[in-house]
Amino acid sequence: MSKKVPNRILLTEDQIPKQWYNVRADMKEQPDPYINPGTMKPAVAEDFYPIFAEELCRQEFTMERYVDIPEEVLEYYKLYRPSPVIRAYNLERLLDTPAKIYYKYEGSNTSGSHKLNSAVPQVYYNKKQGIARITTETGAGQWGTALSMACAYFDMPLRIYMVKVSYEQKPYRKEVMHTYGADVFPSPSDTTNIGRAILAKDPGNTGSLGTAISEAVEMAVSTPNTRYSLGSVLNQVLLHQSIIGMEAKTQLEMVDEYPDYVIGCSGGGSNLGGLMSAFMQDKLTGKANAHFIAVEPSACPSFTRGVYAYDFCDVGHITPLAKMYTLGSSFIPTSIHAGGLRYHGMSPILSKLYHDGILDEARAVGQKDVFDAAVLFAKHESILPAPESAHAIKAAIDVALECKERGEAKTILFGLTGNGYFDLAAYASYNSGSMENYAPTDEDIEKGISEIIKVPGL
């Protein structure tokens, strides 16, 4: 069998993009502005200075199309980038589909995911500004691991609030962060007002991403020369993650391909936002017209069952309000195993693009179906995927089978955001046969949405 396209399409380090791409520069309709909860007025960059390093605040609001990647950040990127685009020949054969399936694999660095792409610049800009310490939260642990690696490299102290249920169930994930020098606290903790208040009411509270965010932000704004860092949702994160899609576009061009479908899992949007970037630019500027699919867990269906409204990003309501698809900040998703996708809201950029029909489609998939796809993929493509990434695998398989039905040799690109080394308790649950698909009831969904605080005039 002669193959024109290699299994792994590689770039050299001089092909790492030197600039990030800001998709907002090409959006004709802009996302609605953040609202400062103190004034209930649209926020400006300076409003975020107590929370984030100043350059990151500037990036949150910039309308520049391209932002230079600092040399120091590029030096770190070169330790693990460019990441490969891989042709899933075995999966294609197995599905007997005429579709061509490619995936961009971000899981071969120690953080195990794409999160390092934003962790490195975030730590760099804080270091450059002379910030003494960073705080953050982590749920599944991928973001905390990535940030602890970047902090070790730039010699920056880090405090991580880890959702308590993950802290207790994933001792090894915590140990990676310790090894890279981070302090890790289970959230809710007794180190913040918000944590103490929650524990006073409910001592057995096992935490949530929204609570951990509140604790990390409170600690940052109430401690001298300390800033907070967030691994998803924000415009700055999508900016940094644009490197994924820019590399992938170059890699597909090298084999004369352009994706008909771009598929990514979406929790807060960091991966899908990054993967789609360069292809979305083509769509926004009329150069090409890929079909974009966001894949979310049916257990936390922000796009498919949420509302497009202003909401807080955290449980404690101390962050700015963002206009986004949301299930309500009081919505606590069931503890599905794709912890990285358990977030009530969604990137404002992705939300706007979806609302306007430019991000074409969102699909919610069940946990059991996702693991079926994950194990099939592992056995035939060799990589054990993270449960988050497996959402995209599931959708890619479905699309490839739809192509087969229609006899169409379409080109599919999906994001394999990470590996599943730290998710083996979830695989154990799947292997034991006890895993089921799950979706919240209409009452659960309605309750979360009804508790969204209505902001007058918005």
Place this chain on the structure above:
Amino acid sequence: MSKKVPNRILLTEDQIPKQWYNVRADMKEQPDPYINPGTMKPAVAEDFYPIFAEELCRQEFTMERYVDIPEEVLEYYKLYRPSPVIRAYNLERLLDTPAKIYYKYEGSNTSGSHKLNSAVPQVYYNKKQGIARITTETGAGQWGTALSMACAYFDMPLRIYMVKVSYEQKPYRKEVMHTYGADVFPSPSDTTNIGRAILAKDPGNTGSLGTAISEAVEMAVSTPNTRYSLGSVLNQVLLHQSIIGMEAKTQLEMVDEYPDYVIGCSGGGSNLGGLMSAFMQDKLTGKANAHFIAVEPSACPSFTRGVYAYDFCDVGHITPLAKMYTLGSSFIPTSIHAGGLRYHGMSPILSKLYHDGILDEARAVGQKDVFDAAVLFAKHESILPAPESAHAIKAAIDVALECKERGEAKTILFGLTGNGYFDLAAYASYNSGSMENYAPTDEDIEKGISEIIKVPGL
């Protein structure tokens, strides 16, 4: 700062070697032959037919210099190879050494190590012969994981005997093998005569690699159409692993380098044997003269404190005898965290080369010192190393500092065999400050050696 050499030196898939290199073809003095324990005569390939697939038996004895890699094996190699050679710029800066440090990284596939390089051909040849099932043992779990991945790919049933203490302490490692479809039994088990005998004498026995080998071999030879598979020690394994060194040599040539030092950790010899191959060929044929260093744990010092003698490869004494550096098959190393290096013996090829002074040097390093090196490396080079691999890091750092002392800009190549994702209990022990260096007493060593069965006439 201008850099001529990139951080990561990459090859494309058409640069994967098409043949393995057999170092025995260039050894003027051959290793002493295996001894068939039934006849106490030198073994021939046919003696191994009940244990291994026939083509693997042939490879165990072949004197051909090159062996073609089957197309089907190359197809799998392309899923994760070629592996990168990485220049450790940050480590060099940190040590302020004039030495140049390169490492060949084999840890970015899901098995987490180089073991896949031999697992794939071993399963392939068994499948081709129509073998119905494979048995194996695993200690740290890297070999079992690699073999389960290869078995999933070639649709071959697999039974793994996992050293009981690892089975209980590493539930996640076991779960990876389950996910790829393997059956995993704790060893000693009640499924074999040897296991039952051990449990009858000592019900709380937590197992050893030597016991697990005995169980897996017994199961293979006593079950119809079943064969055994071993991930280290054997000539066939070093043959398959030669791909590591062949790639590395090409990669260094691309940046006009040749190693003055080649450094690898050595448990059974699979990694060092593979990494050194192409450079050892140059030494054996007078073309170049790298200095080779085997690094072993001071807790299991086969090279540095063992004897060069005929010994069994297993506790149950059902395998052939091999002439090798050994601590005696009854030697049970303390449960140091580099489980992959806890083996009483050593590859007969490496043993012979070391005995003849061609493999220049062996160093034993303490566990605490190894983890000091591992964490330093992780923080500055970003990759979290497997404890086994960290033995080579420790030695590479020492050599780089020796170069600094002497003001020599030597080129160092070491093997980073794997990542540490499944060794976080060990990192936790290190992080807690409770880890210490350890070496057996002279009495421990003498006891093991004194129990080696003396074979008359050998």
